[in-house]
Amino acid sequence: MLTAAQRLRRSTDFAAAVRGGRRAGRGAVVVHLTVPVTPDPTTSTSPEPARDTDAEQSSVPARAGFVVSKAVGNAVVRNRVKRRLRALVRERLPELPAGSTLVVRALPAAAEASYPRLGADLEAAIAGARAPRGRRSR
Numbered sequence: 001m002l003t004a005a006q007r008l009r010r011s012t013d014f015a016a017a018v019r020g021g022r023r024a025g026r027g028a029v030v031v032h033l034t035v036p037v038t039p040d041p042t043t044s045t046s047p048e049p050a051r052d053t054d055a056e057q058s059s060v061p062a063r064a065g066f067v068v069s070k071a072v073g074n075a076v077v078r079n080r081v082k083r084r085l086r087a088l089v090r091e092r093l094p095e096l097p098a099g100s101t102l103v104v105r106a107l108p109a110a111a112e113a114s115y116p117r118l119g120a121d122l123e124a125a126i127a128g129a130r131a132p133r134g135r136r137s138r
Contacts, residue, residue, distance in 0.1 A: 001086070018103055028107050036099035081111060
């Protein structure tokens with residue numbers, strides 16, 4: 001189970017992660033990952049003294065939320081998919097930077113996917129969202 005501090009609950013938090021985050025889809029899941037931007041302390045233009053943003057950022061844990069729509073299946077199937085995704089994300093959440101927000105959206109294929117397959121899809125999607133965005137060739 002995720003701790004209360006690690007769960008997304010408000011729709012505004014979900015919307016901010018979906019709108020502002022990097023999206024990557026693999027197999028049965030799509031993830032939206034928002035990583036906090038750390039300002040460069042050497043380019044401070046503010047007359048105020050610099051705050052220790054690293055200490056503030058490290059106190060905020062990475063958070064996760066799940067979206068499993070009725071397209072995935074009935075209530076029993078949706079809850080099983082959510083439980084599996086929650087367990088998989090709990091293992092991977094400490095690897096994300098502090099203050100990150102992760103939204104995992106299950107696709108209809110998640111209903112038939114095995115636990116190892118969901119784990120592989122989730123791992124690949126998170127890696128895709130964390131990878132630096134390269135230039136697309138035309």
